[in-house]
Amino acid sequence: MPDLPSKESLKRDLVRLLAADLETLERAQQAAIEGATHEEAKPENDKDTRALEASYLARGQAMRLEELRAGLAELEAMRVRAFDEESPVAIGALVTAEEASGAASFLLAPHGGGTKLADGRVQVVTPRSPLGRALLGKREGDDCELTVEGKKRELSIVRVR
Numbered sequence: 001m002p003d004l005p006s007k008e009s010l011k012r013d014l015v016r017l018l019a020a021d022l023e024t025l026e027r028a029q030q031a032a033i034e035g036a037t038h039e040e041a042k043p044e045n046d047k048d049t050r051a052l053e054a055s056y057l058a059r060g061q062a063m064r065l066e067e068l069r070a071g072l073a074e075l076e077a078m079r080v081r082a083f084d085e086e087s088p089v090a091i092g093a094l095v096t097a098e099e100a101s102g103a104a105s106f107l108l109a110p111h112g113g114g115t116k117l118a119d120g121r122v123q124v125v126t127p128r129s130p131l132g133r134a135l136l137g138k139r140e141g142d143d144c145e146l147t148v149e150g151k152k153r154e155l156s157i158v159r160v161r
Helices: 007-037 050-077 130-135
Strands: 094-099 102-108 122-125 143-148 151-160
Touching: 007 050, 007 102, 102 130, 122 130, 130 143, 130 151
Parallel strands: 102 122
Antiparallel strands: 094 102, 094 151, 143 151
């Protein structure tokens, strides 16, 4: 597997991507608020629920915004530290693992799960995900297995940095 970018670079890229998502979601939430309070959203009769539905959408987006803001703050505060062959996998670790389909690299981060970094060579996983939970606490040379959507995955930890 070719050399991967530094963890500092991966973190910076993930922060940039999540900040862009936050900006997009803020604009969408503002549009939902405007839609909920617009003159045309006023109910025409007691069965017209357009304004109510728009307010539910705005509320859901506001909750997602707060979650994303908190996640971004956690990510920005994530300490980038060195791991060695004896270090257990923890938040901030860049893990390379072998599985039947080949080698894969994962950045364990507090937020941004599923995001692909370094031209798709690094996948972000969080401790809340099945893969993140399986990797937590493992060391170089350890094996772990997990079942996702009924499919069993077996990984061998090759490197933790």
